[in-house]
Amino acid sequence: MKHWKADLKWLALGLSEKLAKYLWLPFKTIPSRTPDLYSKITISKNAPIEMRDGVRLYADIYKPVIDEPFPVILIRLPYGKEEAGSAMVPEGKFWAQKGYICVIQDVRGKYRSQGEWSPFIHEIEDGYDSIDQIAKQPWCNGNIGMTGKSYCGYTCWAAAVSGHPSLKCIAPGVTATDVYNTWIYNNGAFCLGSMGKWGIGWNSGKSVNKYRLNTDHLPVMELDEASELPCSYYKEWLNHPTRDSYWDTINLDQHYSKIKIPVLNIGGWYDLFLKGALNDWKGVATQSNDPYARLNQWIMLGPYDHSQTTETTGRIGRLSIGKKHKGEWYDTLQHFFDYWLQRMENGFDQTERIKLFTINDNDWRYESQWPVSGVRMTKYYLHSQGGANRIHSVGVLSPDMPGEEPCDVYFYDPKNPVGITRETDLWQRAKTMKNRRTLEKKSDVLLYKSLPLKNDMEITGPLQMTLYASSSVSDTDFTAALVDIFPNGYVLMLQEGIIRVAFRVSDRKRTLIKPGRLYKYVIDLGATSYNIKKGHKIGVEISSSNFDRYDRNLNTAVGFGASADMVRATQKIYHSHIHPSHITLPIAPR
Secondary structure, three states: OOOHHHHHHHHHHHHHHHHHHHOOOOHHHOOOOOOOOOOOEEEEEEEEEEOOOOOEEEEEEEEEOOOOOEEEEEEEEOOOOOOHHHOHHHHHHHHHHOOOEEEEEEOOOOOOOOOOOOOOOOHHHHHHHHHHHHHOOOOEEEEEEEEEEOHHHHHHHHHHHHOOOOEEEEEEEOOOOOHHHHHHEEOOEEOHHHHHHHHHHHHOOOOOOHHHOOOOOOOHHHHHHHOOOOOHHHHHHHHOOOOOHHHHOOOOHHHHHHOOOOEEEEEEEEOOOHHHHHHHHHHHHHHOOOHHHHHOEEEEEEEEEOOOOHHHHOEEOOEEOOOOOOOHHHHHHHHHHHHHOOOOOOOHHHOOOEEEEEEOOOEEEEEOOOOOOOOEEEEEEEEOOOOOOOOOOOEEEEOOOOOOOOOEEEEEOOOOOOOHHHHOOHHHHHHHOOOHHHHHHOOOOEEEEOOOOOOOEEEEEEEEEEEEEEEOOOOOEEEEEEEEEOOOOOEEEEEEEEEEHHHOOOOOOOOOOOOOOOEEEEEEEEEEEEEEOOOOEEEEEEEOOOOOOOOOOOOOOOOOOOOOOOOOEEEEEEEOOOOEOEEEEEEEOO
């Protein structure tokens, strides 16, 4: 028997939406703040779900107290079903009260589940088997969706790749399917401060005290043992610094053609995996073999870092971003699931496929294409008379082509790297963002800045740094950061990037450079939607390290991670008519 009060609530909501459409109110502005339909729920603890190899994975099941089948939302995670940090108890209750059965499962080898914990390895098969068993339960109506953030988002993608017919849609957040070049490495540099720490820490069973892991330790290969937390897969990651067959088994981006369901990707401008959200959204929308799936791909990009700290702080560094972003993550998520799993006519299918939060406008907007319509990809060139390292002088950033200008020279010493990110929590970057002005004392950081802007300048789209440079060594790094320089001197980072020069040609093979020879490097800085205010300056920082977000390049070109030897490098940045180093900014019409 159906719950007649719940039916009345659904009917009232449906009528209100039809009325809004009749009055010409666009559906895309209607929030999905539907009422709680079921105040009473039950929780079944540690229900076993058997995999094809006999291993049992255990799940907590949150149900409305109604004896009828419901759509299911499945969350698979390595962080514990009841651990405070995972926040799964309130999430399970949230979905059950909205008219879903929520199944929250410990992945293989974590907490109550059996088997051996080996990140990424079993998630396609285990995802399929879990969905298969859930779909056979009398309380499941055959419609299953998945959601989750970070690793839980990866398990969503893995299940989608498995192709189980009962999986109707997924909504992964702050994640990526390319494990190699988003999670573990970035353009050849090892993501030490994020995944290095994560891998070692979670191998012990639970998260460990971050101060136990000394990222200064060399060789990097021995960091786990030096922390008394030996980790076999950490060493595997370091033993495979190029994209090879090891990564091909767990990189899911090569399976976009297999995705046949609607997807809502959620990313954050300050999330470490931002490019994953963009690549995955575009990848399925262009490469899926299913026209239905290509059409039904959405992406939502907010002011989030990996931990969504802006939900509570309302700021990025010292910059206030208002309140319109708060609660939007779960409102959009519910709107998506209500349409695809509940089959509720709430207009979600009529919304534009791209939803953006523009920082400093502090509001959401909808777009139909990426980069957004009307954007002008504009080059801002580096200029100086040499020595743009803040101690001697400051470089200039302008849309004017450079003439014959001397190059800038700095010395990169791995013993003293740029360490501004070691003072921040990389998972909570928006909350812990440092004032970049503190880098003024670093002689190995070059700064180029524009004149004060006469009008607001909105930058929305992909960011790219083109650098003409030489080095005295055969392998080194170059980094770039785009910053907003406030009139009071405060400096806020918009985005940053890195390239390990041996990976400039391909990430499948290291190609060393010849010392002293000039090369062209293209550095991916990700993307943003940010309105730089009138009176502010645009700034670009160039250096050769970003520690400990990434490992230090020791400049020796010796086997990766196995040496503690290091040498100092002389770096030259060129900006002339022949070698015009520049940043490409996607300037949007205002």
